[in-house]
Amino acid sequence: xxxxxxxxxxxxxxxxxxxxxxxxxxxxxxxxxxxxxxxxxxxxxxxxxxxxxxxxxxxxxxxxxxxxxxxxxxxxxxxxxxxxxxxxxxxxxxxxxxxxxxxxxxxxxxxxxxxxxx
Numbered sequence: 001x002x003x004x005x006x007x008x009x010x011x012x013x014x015x016x017x018x019x020x021x022x023x024x025x026x027x028x029x030x031x032x033x034x035x036x037x038x039x040x041x042x043x044x045x046x047x048x049x050x051x052x053x054x055x056x057x058x059x060x061x062x063x064x065x066x067x068x069x070x071x072x073x074x075x076x077x078x079x080x081x082x083x084x085x086x087x088x089x090x091x092x093x094x095x096x097x098x099x100x101x102x103x104x105x106x107x108x109x110x111x112x113x114x115x116x117x118x
Contacts, residue, residue, distance in 0.1 A: 001037075001038040001039065001040055002036055003036070003037055003038060003039040004034050004035065004036055004037070005034075005035045005037060005051070005052040005054055005057075005090070006032070006033065006034045006035070006054075007031070007032065007033045007054055007057060007058060007061075008032050009030055009031075009032065010030065010031040010032070010033075010058055010061060010062075011028060011029075011030055012028070012029050012030075012031065012061070012062050012065045012066075013026040013027065013028055013029075014026055014027070014029060014065040014066050014069075015027075015066075015069045016029060016065075016069075016070060016071070016073065016076065016099070017071060018071045018072065027099065027101060027102075028099075028100060028101055029065065029073075029076075029097055029098065029099060029110075030097075030098040030100055030108070030110075031061055031065075031080075031095070031096070031097050031098070032095070032096040032098075033057065033061070033080075033084070033093060033094070033095050033096075034093065034094040034095075035052055035057070035084065035088065035090035035092070035093050036090055036091055036092040036093070037052055037088075037089055037090040037091065038089075039051065052088045052089065052090060057084060057088065060083060060084070060087070061080055061084075064076070064079055064080050064083055065080075073097045073099060073110055073111045074111050074113070076097060077095050077097050077111050077113045078113065078115075080095055081093050081095050081113055081115040082115070085115060085116075085117055091116060091117045092114065092115070092116040092117070093114070093115050093116075094112065094113070094114045095112070095113050095114075095115070096110060096111070096112040097110045097111055097112075098110040
């Protein structure tokens, strides 16, 4: 099955960036995640124990953002994706990290990565 659990627009203020001035302030990141999984057991049992708990995923993403203190969005995205694929029953994640205040002329800039379990 190719079921998807998604998180859209998770706002996190955290330390990110390569320049000295960026390392001195917290910046807004907006994170979207799509996790491909098999929901058939959860559907059959109607049991939350067999689903990806998006609240817990959000908490984990926020903790990783604060703990990583990454310079690059690419590094942060990879850390988040690796954690989710390791901890949760999903086989693929598409993760987008927006940095909406980085470029005044753009609504948002950022990175999107896709990672899968081999």
